[in-house]
Amino acid sequence: MTDAQDLRRRTAELLAAHPPATTDRLEFLRARFDAGLAWVHFPAGLGGLDAPRSLQAVVDAELAAAGAPDNDPGRIGIGLGMAAPTVLRFGTDEQKQRFLRPLWTGEEVWCQLFSEPGAGSDLAALATRAVRDDEGGWVVDGQKVWTSSAHLARWAILIARTDPDVPKHRGISYFICDMTDPGVEVRPLRQITGEAEFNEVFLTGVRIPDAHRLGAVGEGWKVAQTTLMNERVAIGGSRIPREGGMIGVAAADWRARPALRTHDLHQRLLKLWVDAEVARLTGERLRQQLSPTLNSVRAGGAPTGQPGPEGSGMKLAFARLAQEISGWEVEFLAEDGLTYDDWTMRRPDGVDFTGREAGYRYLRAKGNSIEGGTSEVLLNIVAERVLGLPPEPRTDKDVAWKDLPR
Numbered sequence: 001m002t003d004a005q006d007l008r009r010r011t012a013e014l015l016a017a018h019p020p021a022t023t024d025r026l027e028f029l030r031a032r033f034d035a036g037l038a039w040v041h042f043p044a045g046l047g048g049l050d051a052p053r054s055l056q057a058v059v060d061a062e063l064a065a066a067g068a069p070d071n072d073p074g075r076i077g078i079g080l081g082m083a084a085p086t087v088l089r090f091g092t093d094e095q096k097q098r099f100l101r102p103l104w105t106g107e108e109v110w111c112q113l114f115s116e117p118g119a120g121s122d123l124a125a126l127a128t129r130a131v132r133d134d135e136g137g138w139v140v141d142g143q144k145v146w147t148s149s150a151h152l153a154r155w156a157i158l159i160a161r162t163d164p165d166v167p168k169h170r171g172i173s174y175f176i177c178d179m180t181d182p183g184v185e186v187r188p189l190r191q192i193t194g195e196a197e198f199n200e201v202f203l204t205g206v207r208i209p210d211a212h213r214l215g216a217v218g219e220g221w222k223v224a225q226t227t228l229m230n231e232r233v234a235i236g237g238s239r240i241p242r243e244g245g246m247i248g249v250a251a252a253d254w255r256a257r258p259a260l261r262t263h264d265l266h267q268r269l270l271k272l273w274v275d276a277e278v279a280r281l282t283g284e285r286l287r288q289q290l291s292p293t294l295n296s297v298r299a300g301g302a303p304t305g306q307p308g309p310e311g312s313g314m315k316l317a318f319a320r321l322a323q324e325i326s327g328w329e330v331e332f333l334a335e336d337g338l339t340y341d342d343w344t345m346r347r348p349d350g351v352d353f354t355g356r357e358a359g360y361r362y363l364r365a366k367g368n369s370i371e372g373g374t375s376e377v378l379l380n381i382v383a384e385r386v387l388g389l390p391p392e393p394r395t396d397k398d399v400a401w402k403d404l405p406r
Contacts, residue, residue: 002040002051004058010035010049011062020068029071029105032063038071038104042088046100053287057239071106074350078149079103079110083157085230090174090214090223099155099176111153112231113144113177113201114224118406120145121377123159124168124221125404128203130160130175138162138175138213140183140206146371150186150199151347153179157227158208159220164402171401172220176212183207192363194343197351231372232311233286240280246325246361247276249354253329265332272325279317286310309385312378319368319375322353326362333358 018031032038033047037059042048063070073080080103087099102108119125128142140160150156156177163171177184183206188196215223243251254261254269330337340359353361369375383389396404 002049002055004055007037007040007049007051007055007058008062011037011059015063015066015068020066025069026105026107028069030101032068033101033104037063039084042100046088046096047104071104074352075149075152076103076106076109077350078112078153079108079155081233082112082227082231083110083155086157086174086214086223086227087176089226092211094211095176095214103155108154109149109152111147111150111156111179112227113147113150113156113158113203114227115146116143117145117200121374123224124172125401125406126159126161126172127406128158128160129164130162130173130208133207136210138208138210140175140177140203140208142203144201144203145198146189147186147199147201148197148371149350150179150201151188151196152349155179156201157214159224161401162220163218165400166218167398168396168401168404169221170218172224173217174214174220174223175208176214177203177206177208178212181206188345188347190345192366193340193360195346195348197348228373229309229311232315232378233283239284239287242277242280243273244280245276246322246329246353247273249361250325250329250332253332253358257333260332260334265328268328269332272321272328275317276321276325279314279321282317283314286314309381312373312381313386315372316375316378316382319365322361322365322368326358326365329358330362337362 014032014035014037018028020028023031036044036047036049038047040049040051040056040059041053042050044050071080084100084103087095087103091099099108103110113128114123114126116126116128118127126142128140128144130138130140133139138160140158142160144158147156156179158175158177159172160175161171162173165171179186183204185202185204186199187202189198189200190196191198250269251273254266337358339357340363341357351364353364373381380392384391
């Protein structure tokens, strides 16, 4: 069993063989992956060492102290948080070997082709079609929307309808889509911040080989659940230090501007600080509950250590806190809280909730209760799958997708 001491030794060997000060950044990241120090809880040979997930912090601390480069996780978050665990669980050996390394090093950016204009909150009602071609592959036609990083992406995780004659959850398959295919068109969607971080994506005659299918035909919804549960943990349960993230920015503002303080704002800040700390500790407990290794993946079984519906609760808490903290900050800073540096139309690499102005944070946080699953849908998931409350009646459960009103 790999322990902290062993990981420190391995990390020291990596740093000795590839000194960060003199080693090309990409060369160092590739060497780190090959040494099993990328995500230590992944299987050996796929960037990991079959080690407990909690020990990743040991590696990260040693590398940070040595000034080693990271893989810019904010830019490749969809690949790290959603595509990688899905490929690991459902991918073939060939798919894992092909996709995981360049995904982790950031050589290939990923995006997520899930939501559609007519199937946002009801994702299983999606209409994008994938039809078999004469060569055994698939031809995909449809439209996706709210696609973060599509303008940067080399690959996409895609769900499409392969059988319209069965109920909506059962006729979906899951694919890896090449975003450089000539049938893929990416159009920017300008947001309230003025930027186009999101996109809409049009798929016209996009050809996908069957070798790029994840999971069995018609079982795409099952595969997608792995993606969605990991997405919500990635959004709402990321590891941050105490008083980190947006609450840290708000607390720093409070300490730096004593003239703006009021009793009411103080009481509200204290409550938000406590709520943020509770959410942080809950996220840490959720990560510790995950299985230390994913050996069962290679054994062909359903792996433990996969996030469950509890991640929806973490994402709910994140969205509420981000909106309440950013609202408090704008109110506390008064006219300075409304400042925003640049309304120029840009297509950024990612989201920066702590390095921008209060006005940006306030506007961007409005999307937190929509992206990654709307708060309304997540409340239903928590109610039904965590608390065991009776489900809402669903009249379309046993109706073929083609017969649903649209």
